[in-house]
Structure formats: structure tokens, C-alpha cells
Amino acid sequence: MDFDWPDSSDTRRLEIREWLGSHGDRPTQEQLARAGYVAPHWPKPYGLGADPIHQLIIDEELAVAGVRRAAGGIGLGWAGPTILYGGTVEQQERYLWPILTGEEIWCQLFSEPDSGSDLANLGTRAIRDGDRYIVNGSKIWSSGAHKSKFGILIxxxxxxxxxHRGVSYFICPMDAPGLELQPIVDMTTAYSFNQTYFTEMELPLENRIGEENDGWRLAKVTLGNERVSLSGEGALWGSGPSANDLIGVIKNAGGIEDKIQRDKTSRLYIEGEILRLIRLRTLSARLKGRQPGPEASVRKALADDHGKNIMGLAKDLAGTHGVLTNAGPLGQSPEFPVGQSAVEGWNNWHGGFLFSPALTIGGGTSEVQRNIIAERVLGLPHDIDVESGKSWRENRKDDRRL
Ligand SMILES: Cc1cc2nc3c(=O)[nH]c(=O)nc-3n(C[C@H](O)[C@H](O)[C@H](O)COP(=O)(O)OP(=O)(O)OC[C@H]3O[C@@H](n4cnc5c(N)ncnc54)[C@H](O)[C@@H]3O)c2cc1C
Structure with missing residues (x-):
């Protein structure tokens, strides 16, 4: 790690302190958005065009002042950057402010029952008919679709x-006639997913982002968008408790006698430190203007298993109490209230334990991350691609939608 940290007299710090001083104790999300503090890395007028150091200064100053920005979710993290990158000026003006102010929630309509890891194989069809598209098909694992105003749809x-060449990217109003949601309740008992069905759903031409058939390039922009951040030690995709939090709970409870559990605890600490150093190395590269490469897959492959290990050990340490929802020495965890976690409804070790198997599936499975590491980092031979050189139709001869 080799970067200098701007001290407390840095003009960018003074600027934000002055702004905070003139906006009372609790500036609203709207005020934060209009000042460019919700997505400082976005260009003006939506952000401040802030470089990574400036972003981190803003994060730090807001944290010191106790100011929290709304989580932002898929709108801020994925839809907004894609609209900024490939959208028209009209689309940017219509959609970006309500994302920043938190008025309009977005979801992601990418995965399908038959296309998850191999996303480019997707079969939901959008057929052009004059100045509109007619959409038929189905998406799955649509997180938060039931609370969303819009979805990004490929x-x-x-x-x-x-x-890869025949995919287009759309903005889908979630109340469009012909769109139906079927709830999926996961094993934490939260209703966070949906299966989404489209039957003769109409989308006007102006809801397409970018050119027709250029959607895969935009989808890669969506999936590759990661804001620079110093945080992210939490076991659940950067949220929730970290290995050090669990170690703190163990210390408070008087330590552990069991040798195997002591060994597991030491390993958790080592994993946590390795991940912290990888995060700092990635940050250092970003500050020098380098984009994260395939090493992001190394971090994800390690962090997802680490998250499972934290939650698994927490559950084991609860002993027989562990079978109960909120009981035992690690039962309720009030220091991580609902709302601080990316995972809806998660507020205790039990919920975190039940959610943790999702870590090695969502956002690209562990096996897929290992393929990327093998091929792009280690230079091992590529998987044999039996579909190479053929069109999507030739590869789906038996698909009844054709
Ligand atoms: C918490 C959570 C939230 C999610 N939210 C959303 C959302 O909002 N919107 C959305 O569109 N999707 C969402 N997803 C879906 C997620 O993107 C997919 O689950 C993921 O891409 C894996 O796809 P799949 O489930 O179809 O599994 P599959 O691709 O069918 O994989 C099944 C198994 O085969 C293995 N496998 C597949 N291909 C290979 C290969 N080439 N080599 C080796 N092994 C392979 C996989 O690793 C896995 O073990 C979410 C998932 C989770 C867990």
C-alpha cells in the first residue's frame, strides 16, 4: 500500500465540512444528491467527477459527521452507471436524479431459469414492431423486483x-401490462426474490439503452461497475459482521477451550488479514488509475468462502443453542441492525448463517470465478466451447420459442 492520505487541512475536506455546517445535523438525501455527495464519482451535474481519493475523503467526512446516505442498491450501483455510459441525454435527465434521491428503486432482470453463469445464452425475446418491442420470456432471482419502479432488462x-451479439439492453417499468411477478421466499424466510414473467409486454423504443444488439457490451459495463471503497470487511458481501467482530464476541465471552474451534478462529483471522491486504492492494491500484483486472475474481473467490466460514463458526460456537433462531451466546446481534446490511431482513448470526450459502452463487459462482482465475490469471487452456462459431438459433434447435 503506497498512497499518501490527505490530512485534515486538505481543501476538499474543508469544503465538505463547510457544506455540512450550513446544512444542519441531518442533511436530507435530496440535499446530499444535489450537492453531488451521493455518487461523487459520477460526472457533473449528477456527481462531482471525484477521483478515488476525493471519494474516500467524502466517505470519511460524512462518516465522521454521522451522515448516512441511502443504500442506493441496483439503481446507484448498476443501472445509473450504465445509463451514464450508454444512455441518451433524455434518459439521463429522466432517470438519474430519482436514483440519487432514492425516490425510484431499481432491480436487475438478467438471470433466467436456463441462463445464469452462461448469461449470454439468455432466451427472453424482444421483437421489434415499429416504434416498440414486444417482450416474451422469463427472468429469475430478481431481487427486490416487487419494490422496484424500474428494472434493467437484457x-x-x-x-x-x-x-453475445444478439442481445439488447432495456429500461423496463415494473408496472408494465404483461409483466407478472411470482414471489420466491428464501430459507432465511425473507421474500427478497421473484420470478418475473413477460407476456406480450410492450416496451417503447425510447426504453432501449444504446444500439440494438449492443446490449452485451453494456451488460459488461453493468456487471463490472464497482465503486472504490475502503469498507467491505463484512462477511456478507461487505456488509454484516467481520471475522474481527466474531473474534470480539468470542473474547467477550471469555475465549474458547475447544482446540479445533481455536484453530478455526485463528484461520478466520488469517483469512481476514489476507483479504484486507488484497483490498488495500486493489485500492492502491485504483488510486494510480489502474482498473481492477481478474484479481477481482481472486478476492471474490476468497471472500465468499471466508463469509461462509465466519457464519459457520458463529453457528458452531452457539452449540445446541444454534438450532434456535435468536438464542444462545451469539443469538441476537444488536450492533448490526436491519438496514446496515445488504441482506434484507438480516440482523443476527442465525439469519447470516442461513444467507451465507448464497455468497458463493450470487454475482458469479465460485466455480466460474475459478475458471476466470485459471484462464486469465494463470494462463491455463480455455474450456472447450462447443457452441463456438454457431448462432444462438443453431445452438437452441429444440427451443420451442423459436
Ligand atoms: C442472493 C442472490 C441475489 C441475486 N440477485 C439477482 C438479481 O437481482 N438479478 C438477477 O438477474 N440475478 C440475480 N441472482 C442470480 C445469480 O446471478 C445467479 O444465481 C448466478 O449467476 C448463477 O447462475 P445459476 O443460479 O443459474 O446457476 P448455474 O449457472 O445453473 O450453475 C449451477 C452450477 O454449475 C456450475 N457451473 C456453471 N457453469 C460452469 C462452468 N463453466 N464451469 C464450472 N462450473 C460451472 C456453477 O458454479 C453452479 O455450481 C442472484 C443470486 C443470489 C444468490
Whole structure:
């Protein structure tokens, strides 16, 4: 790690302190958005065009002042950057402010029952009919779709080219006629997912982002968008408790006698330190203007298993109490209230334990991360691609939607 940290007299710090001083104790989300503090890395007028150091200064100053910004979710993290990158000026003016102010929530309509890891194989069709598209098909694992105003949707607009080439990117109003949601309750008992069905759903032409059949390039922008952050030690995709939090609970409870559990605790600490150093190395590269490469997959592959290990050990340490929801020495965890976690409804070790198997699936499974590491970091031979050189239609001869 080799960067200098701007001290307390840095003009960017003074600027934000002055702004905070003139906006009372608790500036509203709207005020924070208009000042450019919700997404400082976005260009003006939506952000401040802030470089990574400036972003971290803003994060730090807001944290010191106790000011919290709304989580932002898929709108701020994925939809907004894609609209900024590939959207028209009209689309930017219409959609970006309500994302920043938190008025409009977004979801992501990418995965399908038959296309998850191999996302480019998606089969939801959008067929052009004059100045509109007619959409038919289904998406799955649509997190928060039931609370969303819009979804980012990728659908197939050409079946006679290779799978990556025939995909377009759309903004989908979640109340469009022909769109239906079926709730999926996960094993934490939260209703956070949906299966989404489209039957003859109409989308006007102005809801397409970018050119027709250029959606895969935009989808990669969506999936590759990661804001620079110093935080993210938490076991659940950066949220929730970390290894050090669990170690703190263990110390408070008087330590552990069991040798195997002591050994597991030491390993957790070592994993946590390795991940912290990888995070700092990534941050250092970003500050020098380098984009994260495949090493992001190394971090994800390690962090997801680490998250499972933290939650697994927490559950084991609860002993027989562990079978009960909120009981035992690690039962309720009031220091991590609902709302601080990316995981809806999670507020205790039990919920975190039940959620943790999702870590090695969502956002690209562990096996897929290992393929990326093997091929792009270690230079091992690529998987044999039996579909290479064929169009999507040729590869889906038996698909009844064709
Ligand atoms: C908490 C959570 C939230 C999510 N939210 C959303 C959302 O909001 N919107 C959305 O669109 N999707 C969402 N997803 C879906 C997620 O993106 C997919 O689950 C993920 O991409 C894996 O796809 P799949 O479930 O179809 O599994 P599959 O791709 O069917 O994989 C099944 C198994 O086969 C293995 N496998 C697949 N391909 C290979 C290969 N080439 N080599 C080796 N092994 C392989 C996988 O690793 C896995 O073990 C979410 C998932 C989770 C867990």
C-alpha cells in the first residue's frame, strides 16, 4: 500500500465540512444528491467527477459527521452507471436524479431459469414492431423486483448471430401490462426474490439503452461497475459482521477451550488479514488509475468462502443453542441492525448463517470465478466451447420459442 492520505487541512475536506455546517445535523438525501455527495464519482451535474481519493475523503467526512446516505442498491450501483455510459441525454435527465434521491428503486432482470453463469445464452425475446418491442420470456432471482419502479432488462433481439451479439439492453417499468411477478421466499424466510414473467409486454423504443444488439457490451459495463471503497470487511458481501467482530464476541465471552474451534478462529483471522491486504492492494491500484483486472475474481473467490466460514463458526460456537433462531451466546446481534446490511431482513448470526450459502452463487459462482482465475490469471487452456462459431438459433434447435 503506497498512497499518501490527505490530512485534515486538505481543501476538499474543508469544503465538505463547510457544506455540512450550513446544512444542519441531518442533511436530507435530496440535499446530499444535489450537492453531488451521493455518487461523487459520477460526472457533473449528477456527481462531482471525484477521483478515488476525493471519494474516500467524502466517505470519511460524512462518516465522521454521522451522515448516512441511502443504500442506493441496483439503481446507484448498476443501472445509473450504465445509463451514464450508454444512455441518451433524455434518459439521463429522466432517470438519474430519482436514483440519487432514492425516490425510484431499481432491480436487475438478467438471470433466467436456463441462463445464469452462461448469461449470454439468455432466451427472453424482444421483437421489434415499429416504434416498440414486444417482450416474451422469463427472468429469475430478481431481487427486490416487487419494490422496484424500474428494472434493467437484457433480452434477445437477434437469434441468427452468435449469442453475445444478439442481445439488447432495456429500461423496463415494473408496472408494465404483461409483466407478472411470482414471489420466491428464501430459507432465511425473507421474500427478497421473484420470478418475473413477460407476456406480450410492450416496451417503447425510447426504453432501449444504446444500439440494438449492443446490449452485451453494456451488460459488461453493468456487471463490472464497482465503486472504490475502503469498507467491505463484512462477511456478507461487505456488509454484516467481520471475522474481527466474531473474534470480539468470542473474547467477550471469555475465549474458547475447544482446540479445533481455536484453530478455526485463528484461520478466520488469517483469512481476514489476507483479504484486507488484497483490498488495500486493489485500492492502491485504483488510486494510480489502474482498473481492477481478474484479481477481482481472486478476492471474490476468497471472500465468499471466508463469509461462509465466519457464519459457520458463529453457528458452531452457539452449540445446541444454534438450532434456535435468536438464542444462545451469539443469538441476537444488536450492533448490526436491519438496514446496515445488504441482506434484507438480516440482523443476527442465525439469519447470516442461513444467507451465507448464497455468497458463493450470487454475482458469479465460485466455480466460474475459478475458471476466470485459471484462464486469465494463470494462463491455463480455455474450456472447450462447443457452441463456438454457431448462432444462438443453431445452438437452441429444440427451443420451442423459436
Ligand atoms: C442472493 C442472490 C441475489 C441475486 N440477485 C439477482 C438479481 O437481482 N438479478 C438477477 O438477474 N440475478 C440475480 N441472482 C442470480 C445469480 O446471478 C445467479 O444465481 C448466478 O449467476 C448463477 O447462475 P445459476 O443460479 O443459474 O446457476 P448455474 O449457472 O445453473 O450453475 C449451477 C452450477 O454449475 C456450475 N457451473 C456453471 N457453469 C460452469 C462452468 N463453466 N464451469 C464450472 N462450473 C460451472 C456453477 O458454479 C453452479 O455450481 C442472484 C443470486 C443470489 C444468490
Amino acid at each position: 433480452a434477445r433481439t437477434d437469434v441468427d448471430v452468435a449469442k
